Amino acid sequence: MLKRWALVVVAGLSAAAASAEVTAIRAGRLIDPETGRALANQTILVEGEKITAVGGEVAVPPGATVIDLSSSTVMPGLVDAHTHLALTYKDVPESNYYYLTYVMDSTPLRAIQAASNGIQLLSSGFTVVRDLGNNGNYADTAHRIAIEQGWIPGPTMINSGLIIGGKGGQFWPTPEMAREHNLVYPEYLEADTPDEIVKAVRENMLFGAKVIKICVDCKPWGYSVDEMRLFIREAAKGGLKVAGHVQTPEGASRAIEAGIWSIEHGRALTEEHHRLMAQKGIFLASTDTPFTPYHGTKEDAEKNAAQLRSAWKNGVKLTFSTDMDYWQTGNPMTRGELTINFLLTWKAAGIPNADILKAMTITGYQCAQVEKERGPIKPGLAADIIAVRGNPLDDIDALRDVRFVMKDGLVFKRDGVMTPEQFFHAGPVKGWRRR
Ligand SMILES: [Zn+2]
8 A cells, every 4th residue: 555655646746747847838829820820819838849739728737837928929930041150241341241251250250150140040039040051161060069969049050061062162262262272261162073063962961061052153164954963862862952052044944954952042033933943842042132221222122022022923932031141330230130121122022921921930941841840839849939029910020029939948038038048058968969
């Protein structure tokens, strides 16, 4: 009898301990970006890193920690499908000339900048980013590993490592730079022949890339359809997709024919390209720079909005993407605020709020290949959850003021204030094998 009594007590204790680890989020309004609809008075249960239940009738277990967001709109985290966290070119001292940034800022400094940028993006609700190169000598991989091992908070990163391009990469280096390979390299990994393409893809995979980024047409000797198919085949061995920087209509046609995963930058695309991309299911990360006091021109911004509208009209799989990699002296905006400000282009393009939200979430998760593990607020997926005061389905600018952020089940921001204590550790608490 005594034994049995003891068992009951132990069982009772462990049940209490278990429910103490449950967090219940009361959502006044919960948006499902897949359907573009919102449901009132929903409860989300989170255990450890994962969502375990969602619904209107979900009972809150005794002992659960309750987070009251009953006067907020709750939704899944946002995605920037094209950014550069370890690059910030500036007006001073480099006159926005990013060749000089590579010379002035070391990779370790840029990795620290990236960690700060990641925290600023998370504070603005971005829980997933594709970080597509120009990150020094694999600062992006180090940053991703630091987040995954549990050293610092930051978005889930799908990083590309070095951008692979033909001779010269995206630059026009001088002979001294190009031959010695010690100035503005290793921003790019050169691959001019099939053998070099295979090697470059393998090198990036070895050094922690989660997507392969290539320069499709940065030079007159850009990649052919066959060469891009070789990239795609080789990357597939590691389960990676290929993202292509495109800056000419011819390059776009070749990339589409090759069946590339995503096209980066939309400026060279015609309506015919948009139709073909929609047919083939190719993602667009068009990096839609708005006209702001700190960057861009009105004329360029209008073109960006027009091409984005054409892509939307033709049913292209649109992601929210920024290419955000600059700062102007005196600008008080955070990297997160600079990123969310790209909504200006989406509004100028006249894209409905529900479709903007979808681009910023569902399509972004798919493009980043994370949708089976995180993104939608569904049982079994990682608890990446944000909340805002207004309703972004009515007013997309509500996203500019993210008040609450949960990442992997931990509260990162509450009542508009970052509370990242739980994310800092003196060791790799999630395991050093995360690489
Ligand atoms: Zn870029």
